[in-house]
Amino acid sequence: MPVMWYNTKPAELLAIDYPILQGPFGGSFSSVELVAVVSNMGGLGGYGAYTLSPQEIIAVNIKIKAATSKPYNINLWVSDTDAPGGMISDEQYEMAAKIFRPYFDELGIGLPEKPVPFKSKFENQVQVILDIRPKLFSFVFGIPSADILEQCHKTGILTAGAATTLDEALALESAGVDMIIASGFEAGGHRPSFLAPAESSATGTFVLLQLIKEKIKTPVIAAGGIANGKAVAAALALGADAVQIGTAFLATDESNAPAIHKRMLFSEAAKYTSLSRAFTGRLGRGISSRIAKDLMHKEDSFLPFPLQSQFISRMRKAAIEQEKWDMILFWCGQIAPALKHSKAAELMRSVIEETTAQFDQ
Ligand SMILES: Cc1cc2nc3c(=O)[nH]c(=O)nc-3n(C[C@H](O)[C@H](O)[C@H](O)COP(=O)(O)O)c2cc1C
Numbered sequence: 001m002p003v004m005w006y007n008t009k010p011a012e013l014l015a016i017d018y019p020i021l022q023g024p025f026g027g028s029f030s031s032v033e034l035v036a037v038v039s040n041m042g043g044l045g046g047y048g049a050y051t052l053s054p055q056e057i058i059a060v061n062i063k064i065k066a067a068t069s070k071p072y073n074i075n076l077w078v079s080d081t082d083a084p085g086g087m088i089s090d091e092q093y094e095m096a097a098k099i100f101r102p103y104f105d106e107l108g109i110g111l112p113e114k115p116v117p118f119k120s121k122f123e124n125q126v127q128v129i130l131d132i133r134p135k136l137f138s139f140v141f142g143i144p145s146a147d148i149l150e151q152c153h154k155t156g157i158l159t160a161g162a163a164t165t166l167d168e169a170l171a172l173e174s175a176g177v178d179m180i181i182a183s184g185f186e187a188g189g190h191r192p193s194f195l196a197p198a199e200s201s202a203t204g205t206f207v208l209l210q211l212i213k214e215k216i217k218t219p220v221i222a223a224g225g226i227a228n229g230k231a232v233a234a235a236l237a238l239g240a241d242a243v244q245i246g247t248a249f250l251a252t253d254e255s256n257a258p259a260i261h262k263r264m265l266f267s268e269a270a271k272y273t274s275l276s277r278a279f280t281g282r283l284g285r286g287i288s289s290r291i292a293k294d295l296m297h298k299e300d301s302f303l304p305f306p307l308q309s310q311f312i313s314r315m316r317k318a319a320i321e322q323e324k325w326d327m328i329l330f331w332c333g334q335i336a337p338a339l340k341h342s343k344a345a346e347l348m349r350s351v352i353e354e355t356t357a358q359f360d361q
Helices: 010-012 032-040 054-067 090-106 121-131 144-153 167-176 203-216 229-237 259-265 292-295 306-319 346-361
Strands: 020-022 045-048 074-076 136-140 158-163 179-183 220-223 242-245 273-276 284-287
Touching: 010 090, 020 032, 020 054, 020 167, 020 346, 032 045, 032 054, 032 346, 045 292, 054 074, 054 121, 074 121, 090 306, 121 144, 136 179, 144 158, 144 167, 158 167, 167 179, 167 203, 179 203, 203 220, 229 242
Parallel strands: 020 242, 045 074, 074 136, 136 158, 158 179, 179 220, 220 242
Antiparallel strands: 273 284
Protein backbone atom coordinates (compact mmCIF):
# COMPACT_ATOMS: atom_id res chain seq x y z
CA MET A 1 0.00 0.00 0.00
CA PRO A 2 1.40 3.40 -0.92
CA VAL A 3 2.20 5.69 2.02
CA MET A 4 -0.27 8.55 2.24
CA TRP A 5 2.41 11.21 2.64
CA TYR A 6 -0.15 13.97 2.43
CA ASN A 7 -2.22 12.94 5.46
CA THR A 8 -0.41 15.10 8.01
CA LYS A 9 -1.64 17.09 10.99
CA PRO A 10 -1.52 20.51 9.24
CA ALA A 11 -3.39 19.06 6.24
CA GLU A 12 -6.08 17.81 8.62
CA LEU A 13 -6.24 21.06 10.66
CA LEU A 14 -6.30 23.25 7.56
CA ALA A 15 -8.72 20.91 5.71
CA ILE A 16 -6.46 20.78 2.64
CA ASP A 17 -5.54 17.80 0.44
CA TYR A 18 -1.77 18.35 0.41
CA PRO A 19 0.44 19.84 3.15
CA ILE A 20 1.93 22.30 0.67
CA LEU A 21 1.73 26.01 1.48
CA GLN A 22 2.47 28.72 -1.03
CA GLY A 23 4.68 31.18 0.85
CA PRO A 24 2.99 34.55 1.27
CA PHE A 25 4.87 37.49 -0.29
CA GLY A 26 4.70 40.91 1.31
CA GLY A 27 5.27 44.20 -0.48
CA SER A 28 2.94 43.70 -3.47
CA PHE A 29 4.38 40.40 -4.77
CA SER A 30 1.33 38.35 -3.75
CA SER A 31 -1.62 37.89 -6.08
CA VAL A 32 -5.17 36.67 -5.67
CA GLU A 33 -4.71 34.50 -8.76
CA LEU A 34 -1.75 32.62 -7.25
CA VAL A 35 -3.55 32.08 -3.93
CA ALA A 36 -6.57 30.72 -5.81
CA VAL A 37 -4.59 28.34 -8.06
CA VAL A 38 -2.74 26.80 -5.11
CA SER A 39 -5.79 26.53 -2.84
CA ASN A 40 -8.00 25.20 -5.64
CA MET A 41 -5.43 22.47 -6.31
CA GLY A 42 -5.53 21.27 -2.71
CA GLY A 43 -2.61 23.23 -1.24
CA LEU A 44 -2.85 26.41 0.81
CA GLY A 45 -2.45 29.71 -1.03
CA GLY A 46 -1.07 32.59 1.03
CA TYR A 47 -1.34 36.38 0.67
CA GLY A 48 1.27 38.68 2.25
CA ALA A 49 -0.60 41.72 3.54
CA TYR A 50 1.83 43.55 5.81
CA THR A 51 2.03 46.71 3.69
CA LEU A 52 -1.73 46.91 3.16
CA SER A 53 -4.18 49.16 4.99
CA PRO A 54 -7.08 47.47 6.82
CA GLN A 55 -9.42 48.53 3.97
CA GLU A 56 -7.08 47.05 1.38
CA ILE A 57 -6.96 43.75 3.29
CA ILE A 58 -10.76 43.64 3.32
CA ALA A 59 -10.82 44.28 -0.45
CA VAL A 60 -8.22 41.58 -1.15
CA ASN A 61 -10.11 39.13 1.02
CA ILE A 62 -13.30 39.70 -0.98
CA LYS A 63 -11.37 38.99 -4.19
CA ILE A 64 -9.81 35.81 -2.78
CA LYS A 65 -13.22 34.57 -1.67
CA ALA A 66 -14.56 35.18 -5.18
CA ALA A 67 -11.66 33.17 -6.67
CA THR A 68 -11.68 30.15 -4.33
CA SER A 69 -14.01 28.50 -1.86
CA LYS A 70 -11.02 26.65 -0.37
CA PRO A 71 -9.00 27.57 2.75
CA TYR A 72 -6.22 30.16 2.44
CA ASN A 73 -3.70 32.06 4.55
CA ILE A 74 -3.28 35.77 5.19
CA ASN A 75 0.11 36.87 6.51
CA LEU A 76 1.21 39.88 8.57
CA TRP A 77 4.39 41.15 10.21
CA VAL A 78 3.98 41.44 13.99
CA SER A 79 6.82 43.95 14.14
CA ASP A 80 6.86 46.22 11.11
CA THR A 81 9.31 48.92 12.16
CA ASP A 82 12.74 49.13 13.79
CA ALA A 83 12.75 52.90 14.15
CA PRO A 84 11.93 54.07 17.70
CA GLY A 85 8.69 56.04 17.35
CA GLY A 86 8.95 55.45 13.60
CA MET A 87 11.52 58.27 13.38
CA ILE A 88 15.19 58.82 12.63
CA SER A 89 17.56 61.60 13.64
CA ASP A 90 19.06 64.14 11.23
CA GLU A 91 22.42 62.52 11.89
CA GLN A 92 21.15 59.11 10.75
CA TYR A 93 19.74 60.68 7.61
CA GLU A 94 23.06 62.42 6.86
CA MET A 95 24.98 59.14 7.25
CA ALA A 96 22.66 57.28 4.87
CA ALA A 97 22.73 60.20 2.41
CA LYS A 98 26.54 60.14 2.39
CA ILE A 99 26.92 56.49 1.44
CA PHE A 100 24.00 56.37 -1.01
CA ARG A 101 24.70 59.71 -2.76
CA PRO A 102 27.03 58.14 -5.39
CA TYR A 103 24.20 55.85 -6.57
CA PHE A 104 21.69 58.69 -6.81
CA ASP A 105 24.35 60.68 -8.72
CA GLU A 106 25.01 57.73 -11.05
CA LEU A 107 21.31 57.60 -11.88
CA GLY A 108 21.18 61.37 -12.34
CA ILE A 109 18.57 61.91 -9.63
CA GLY A 110 18.55 63.94 -6.43
CA LEU A 111 18.60 62.54 -2.93
CA PRO A 112 15.21 62.27 -1.25
CA GLU A 113 14.21 64.30 1.80
CA LYS A 114 14.50 62.73 5.22
CA PRO A 115 11.82 59.98 5.33
CA VAL A 116 8.61 60.89 7.13
CA PRO A 117 7.91 59.05 10.42
CA PHE A 118 6.42 55.57 9.98
CA LYS A 119 3.45 54.39 12.02
CA SER A 120 3.14 50.66 12.67
CA LYS A 121 0.15 49.11 10.94
CA PHE A 122 -0.03 45.74 12.71
CA GLU A 123 -2.58 46.53 15.45
CA ASN A 124 -5.18 47.76 12.97
CA GLN A 125 -4.43 45.06 10.40
CA VAL A 126 -4.87 42.25 12.91
CA GLN A 127 -8.34 43.51 13.86
CA VAL A 128 -9.35 42.94 10.23
CA ILE A 129 -7.91 39.41 10.33
CA LEU A 130 -10.11 38.69 13.35
CA ASP A 131 -13.14 39.91 11.39
CA ILE A 132 -12.52 38.22 8.07
CA ARG A 133 -11.32 34.94 9.64
CA PRO A 134 -9.02 33.32 7.09
CA LYS A 135 -8.48 29.62 7.78
CA LEU A 136 -4.84 30.43 8.62
CA PHE A 137 -3.27 33.60 9.94
CA SER A 138 0.50 33.28 9.57
CA PHE A 139 2.92 35.85 10.88
CA VAL A 140 6.61 36.71 11.02
CA PHE A 141 8.90 38.93 13.11
CA GLY A 142 7.45 38.14 16.50
CA ILE A 143 4.47 36.72 18.34
CA PRO A 144 1.11 38.50 18.61
CA SER A 145 -0.19 39.21 22.12
CA ALA A 146 -1.83 36.44 24.15
CA ASP A 147 -5.13 38.28 23.72
CA ILE A 148 -4.90 38.22 19.90
CA LEU A 149 -3.92 34.54 19.85
CA GLU A 150 -6.80 33.77 22.21
CA GLN A 151 -9.25 35.59 19.93
CA CYS A 152 -7.94 33.64 16.92
CA HIS A 153 -8.39 30.44 18.87
CA LYS A 154 -11.95 31.33 19.88
CA THR A 155 -12.99 32.36 16.38
CA GLY A 156 -11.48 29.28 14.72
CA ILE A 157 -8.56 31.01 12.97
CA LEU A 158 -5.51 28.75 12.96
CA THR A 159 -2.17 30.44 13.64
CA ALA A 160 1.36 29.82 12.36
CA GLY A 161 4.47 31.75 13.38
CA ALA A 162 7.89 31.68 11.77
CA ALA A 163 11.04 30.65 13.66
CA THR A 164 14.63 31.01 12.49
CA THR A 165 16.10 29.41 15.64
CA LEU A 166 15.11 26.72 18.13
CA ASP A 167 14.66 29.44 20.79
CA GLU A 168 12.10 31.21 18.61
CA ALA A 169 10.27 27.93 18.01
CA LEU A 170 10.16 27.28 21.77
CA ALA A 171 8.75 30.79 22.34
CA LEU A 172 6.10 30.21 19.66
CA GLU A 173 5.16 26.86 21.20
CA SER A 174 4.81 28.41 24.69
CA ALA A 175 2.55 31.08 23.20
CA GLY A 176 0.30 28.28 21.92
CA VAL A 177 0.42 28.76 18.14
CA ASP A 178 -1.08 25.94 16.05
CA MET A 179 1.89 25.53 13.68
CA ILE A 180 5.50 26.66 13.50
CA ILE A 181 7.22 27.58 10.24
CA ALA A 182 10.90 26.57 10.38
CA SER A 183 12.42 29.23 8.13
CA GLY A 184 15.89 28.25 6.93
CA PHE A 185 18.41 30.77 5.69
CA GLU A 186 18.24 29.43 2.09
CA ALA A 187 14.86 31.14 1.75
CA GLY A 188 14.17 34.14 -0.44
CA GLY A 189 12.96 37.36 1.18
CA HIS A 190 13.55 38.76 4.66
CA ARG A 191 14.93 36.69 7.52
CA PRO A 192 12.11 36.91 10.06
CA SER A 193 14.25 36.59 13.22
CA PHE A 194 12.84 38.17 16.37
CA LEU A 195 14.87 37.03 19.39
CA ALA A 196 18.45 37.44 18.18
CA PRO A 197 19.81 39.44 15.22
CA ALA A 198 19.10 37.74 11.88
CA GLU A 199 22.84 37.57 11.17
CA SER A 200 23.33 35.26 14.16
CA SER A 201 20.22 33.19 13.40
CA ALA A 202 21.43 31.83 10.06
CA THR A 203 20.62 28.12 10.20
CA GLY A 204 19.75 26.03 7.14
CA THR A 205 16.26 24.57 6.80
CA PHE A 206 17.18 20.93 7.34
CA VAL A 207 19.25 21.57 10.47
CA LEU A 208 16.64 23.92 11.94
CA LEU A 209 13.89 21.42 11.18
CA GLN A 210 15.68 18.59 12.98
CA LEU A 211 16.53 20.74 16.02
CA ILE A 212 12.96 21.93 16.30
CA LYS A 213 11.43 18.46 15.81
CA GLU A 214 13.54 17.11 18.66
CA LYS A 215 12.18 19.57 21.20
CA ILE A 216 8.77 20.59 19.94
CA LYS A 217 5.34 18.95 19.66
CA THR A 218 3.61 21.66 17.61
CA PRO A 219 3.38 20.72 13.89
CA VAL A 220 6.26 22.15 11.87
CA ILE A 221 6.17 23.58 8.35
CA ALA A 222 9.58 23.53 6.63
CA ALA A 223 10.39 26.63 4.56
CA GLY A 224 13.52 27.50 2.59
CA GLY A 225 15.11 25.78 -0.39
CA ILE A 226 12.11 23.59 -1.25
CA ALA A 227 10.97 23.73 -4.87
CA ASN A 228 10.31 20.15 -5.96
CA GLY A 229 8.93 16.82 -4.72
CA LYS A 230 12.31 15.39 -3.79
CA ALA A 231 12.84 18.21 -1.32
CA VAL A 232 9.28 17.85 0.00
CA ALA A 233 9.90 14.12 0.60
CA ALA A 234 13.24 14.92 2.26
CA ALA A 235 11.60 17.50 4.56
CA LEU A 236 8.86 15.03 5.48
CA ALA A 237 11.50 12.35 6.15
CA LEU A 238 13.17 14.75 8.58
CA GLY A 239 9.91 15.21 10.45
CA ALA A 240 8.29 18.17 8.71
CA ASP A 241 4.49 18.07 8.87
CA ALA A 242 4.15 20.40 5.87
CA VAL A 243 6.26 22.56 3.57
CA GLN A 244 6.11 26.17 2.47
CA ILE A 245 7.38 27.02 -1.02
CA GLY A 246 8.23 30.63 -1.84
CA THR A 247 10.74 31.39 -4.60
CA ALA A 248 9.37 28.70 -6.96
CA PHE A 249 5.88 30.27 -6.77
CA LEU A 250 7.27 33.81 -7.00
CA ALA A 251 8.72 32.84 -10.39
CA THR A 252 5.37 31.73 -11.84
CA ASP A 253 3.25 33.81 -14.21
CA GLU A 254 0.56 34.08 -11.55
CA SER A 255 2.67 35.91 -8.94
CA ASN A 256 2.68 39.67 -8.88
CA ALA A 257 6.47 39.97 -9.28
CA PRO A 258 7.43 42.22 -12.23
CA ALA A 259 8.34 40.43 -15.48
CA ILE A 260 12.03 41.41 -15.13
CA HIS A 261 12.11 39.85 -11.65
CA LYS A 262 10.80 36.55 -13.05
CA ARG A 263 13.32 36.69 -15.90
CA MET A 264 16.11 37.20 -13.35
CA LEU A 265 14.91 34.21 -11.29
CA PHE A 266 15.32 31.98 -14.36
CA SER A 267 18.63 33.58 -15.40
CA GLU A 268 22.27 32.73 -14.68
CA ALA A 269 22.31 35.64 -12.20
CA ALA A 270 20.15 33.60 -9.80
CA LYS A 271 23.12 31.30 -9.13
CA TYR A 272 24.42 33.95 -6.74
CA THR A 273 22.30 35.20 -3.89
CA SER A 274 23.27 37.06 -0.75
CA LEU A 275 21.81 38.44 2.45
CA SER A 276 21.82 42.22 2.74
CA ARG A 277 20.24 45.00 4.82
CA ALA A 278 20.99 47.64 2.16
CA PHE A 279 17.57 47.70 0.53
CA THR A 280 15.08 47.77 3.41
CA GLY A 281 17.06 47.99 6.65
CA ARG A 282 16.24 44.36 7.52
CA LEU A 283 18.27 41.37 6.38
CA GLY A 284 16.90 39.71 3.25
CA ARG A 285 18.03 37.29 0.55
CA GLY A 286 18.08 38.28 -3.08
CA ILE A 287 20.19 37.98 -6.21
CA SER A 288 23.64 39.41 -5.40
CA SER A 289 23.80 42.99 -6.58
CA ARG A 290 26.57 45.53 -6.89
CA ILE A 291 25.05 47.67 -4.14
CA ALA A 292 24.79 44.74 -1.69
CA LYS A 293 28.46 43.93 -2.35
CA ASP A 294 29.69 47.56 -2.17
CA LEU A 295 27.89 48.24 1.07
CA MET A 296 28.76 45.12 2.98
CA HIS A 297 29.87 46.08 6.52
CA LYS A 298 28.35 49.57 6.15
CA GLU A 299 25.13 48.49 7.88
CA ASP A 300 25.51 51.13 10.60
CA SER A 301 24.85 53.79 8.00
CA PHE A 302 21.58 52.29 6.74
CA LEU A 303 18.28 53.58 8.04
CA PRO A 304 16.14 51.27 10.19
CA PHE A 305 13.36 49.25 8.55
CA PRO A 306 11.18 50.37 6.80
CA LEU A 307 12.66 53.86 6.42
CA GLN A 308 15.57 52.49 4.38
CA SER A 309 13.07 51.19 1.76
CA GLN A 310 11.36 54.56 1.73
CA PHE A 311 14.72 56.33 1.43
CA ILE A 312 15.87 54.33 -1.61
CA SER A 313 12.49 53.93 -3.36
CA ARG A 314 13.25 56.70 -5.89
CA MET A 315 16.64 55.08 -6.61
CA ARG A 316 14.92 51.74 -7.25
CA LYS A 317 12.41 53.36 -9.61
CA ALA A 318 15.15 55.15 -11.57
CA ALA A 319 17.31 52.00 -11.73
CA ILE A 320 14.35 50.07 -13.20
CA GLU A 321 13.69 52.82 -15.76
CA GLN A 322 17.37 52.88 -16.73
CA GLU A 323 17.62 49.06 -16.62
CA LYS A 324 20.50 49.15 -14.13
CA TRP A 325 19.72 45.72 -12.77
CA ASP A 326 22.83 45.53 -10.57
CA MET A 327 21.42 48.35 -8.44
CA ILE A 328 18.20 46.49 -7.61
CA LEU A 329 17.43 43.77 -5.15
CA PHE A 330 15.59 40.90 -6.80
CA TRP A 331 14.32 38.80 -3.90
CA CYS A 332 15.40 35.22 -4.51
CA GLY A 333 16.09 32.02 -2.54
CA GLN A 334 19.15 29.84 -3.05
CA ILE A 335 17.12 27.18 -4.88
CA ALA A 336 16.30 29.43 -7.86
CA PRO A 337 18.72 27.77 -10.34
CA ALA A 338 16.69 24.56 -9.94
CA LEU A 339 13.36 26.18 -10.89
CA LYS A 340 11.54 24.60 -13.82
CA HIS A 341 7.97 25.89 -13.93
CA SER A 342 6.44 29.17 -14.92
CA LYS A 343 2.82 28.10 -14.40
CA ALA A 344 1.68 27.74 -10.79
CA ALA A 345 -0.63 24.80 -11.60
CA GLU A 346 2.21 22.91 -13.31
CA LEU A 347 4.48 23.56 -10.34
CA MET A 348 1.83 22.26 -7.91
CA ARG A 349 1.10 19.20 -10.07
CA SER A 350 4.75 18.38 -10.49
CA VAL A 351 5.54 18.78 -6.76
CA ILE A 352 2.62 16.49 -5.84
CA GLU A 353 3.54 13.84 -8.44
CA GLU A 354 7.22 13.91 -7.61
CA THR A 355 6.60 13.64 -3.86
CA THR A 356 4.23 10.71 -4.44
CA ALA A 357 6.85 9.01 -6.65
CA GLN A 358 9.44 9.36 -3.86
CA PHE A 359 7.15 7.55 -1.42
CA ASP A 360 6.13 4.85 -3.93
CA GLN A 361 9.73 3.75 -4.52
C1 LIG B 1 9.65 38.29 -2.39
C2 LIG B 1 9.36 37.54 -1.13
C3 LIG B 1 8.55 38.13 -0.17
C4 LIG B 1 8.25 37.43 1.01
N1 LIG B 1 7.42 38.04 1.93
C5 LIG B 1 7.04 37.35 3.03
C6 LIG B 1 6.12 37.92 3.96
O1 LIG B 1 5.67 39.06 3.83
N2 LIG B 1 5.75 37.15 5.01
C7 LIG B 1 6.23 35.86 5.21
O2 LIG B 1 5.82 35.20 6.16
N3 LIG B 1 7.11 35.33 4.35
C8 LIG B 1 7.52 36.03 3.28
N4 LIG B 1 8.40 35.46 2.39
C9 LIG B 1 8.91 34.08 2.64
C10 LIG B 1 8.06 33.04 1.89
O3 LIG B 1 6.73 33.08 2.29
C11 LIG B 1 8.63 31.61 2.11
O4 LIG B 1 8.61 31.25 3.47
C12 LIG B 1 10.04 31.48 1.59
O5 LIG B 1 10.16 32.10 0.33
C13 LIG B 1 10.41 30.00 1.48
O6 LIG B 1 11.72 29.81 1.02
P1 LIG B 1 12.11 29.63 -0.55
O7 LIG B 1 12.09 31.02 -1.10
O8 LIG B 1 13.46 29.03 -0.52
O9 LIG B 1 11.07 28.75 -1.17
C14 LIG B 1 8.76 36.13 1.23
C15 LIG B 1 9.59 35.56 0.27
C16 LIG B 1 9.90 36.24 -0.91
C17 LIG B 1 10.77 35.56 -1.92
